[in-house]
Amino acid sequence: MRGVVGGLVEGASRTTIVDLEAGLEHLSRGTARHVETLLIVGEPYFKSLETARRSFALAKELGIGQIRMVANKVRTPRDEDSMREYATRHGLPIATVVPYDDAVVAADERGMALIEYGPSAPSVAAIRGLADDLLTSGGVPADPAGR
């Protein structure tokens, strides 16, 4: 099936958003070659950031042009600072910071799509910002907060 995903990403004329296997070990060169932007979702704890860093290195090796981290489940300014500090130290650009949001848990418990449960939830608002950046011809800025 891997060749199929690569072929779909390559051949689709519509916008393509692929939810990959957890971890990048299974990402084939065939699929990677046609991906313009890879978003790596990380959480504010060390092991998650280490995983993100490894994925970043692998994705660079595979030749993906634009690779960004999405800093997810950020609860406190300290969370955000530590993620930014780690990202800066390892040259891993952050695309956007998505706050920890009870709406995500609540939607999941109800078996609902987050965007339907909480269309104006803080996490959804952050993802709207990410969508706007992606839709801008310049792509995702490395750090919209400008820090």
Added chain:
Amino acid sequence: MKVAIAGKGGAGKTTIAGTLARIIAERGQQVVAIDDDSNPNLALTVGVDRNAAATLDGIPRDMLVERTDADGTTRLVLAVPAEDFIDRYGVPVREGLTLLVMGGPNHGGSG
């Protein structure tokens, strides 16, 4: 636009992928959301019933063709144009958004 989303299980990868797909479709683009995770959950986060989104484990073989790469490895590739494949096997979610679920735990393998 071609975006892929990665992350450890539980990091929120699928929630972000599904929500992003919905928002970009709302902005007027034609979008296909592809679930390539072996534990497929994207259906829920784009807002379709999980059972409505059958996986593609059983794609008819005539949709695929075996290709041998220069290094001798073989892999299955699409035998039809990607857009035709998406129209035929995708699940319509809402205006402008289609979902494709590649498969369950046993998918993968070739290429």
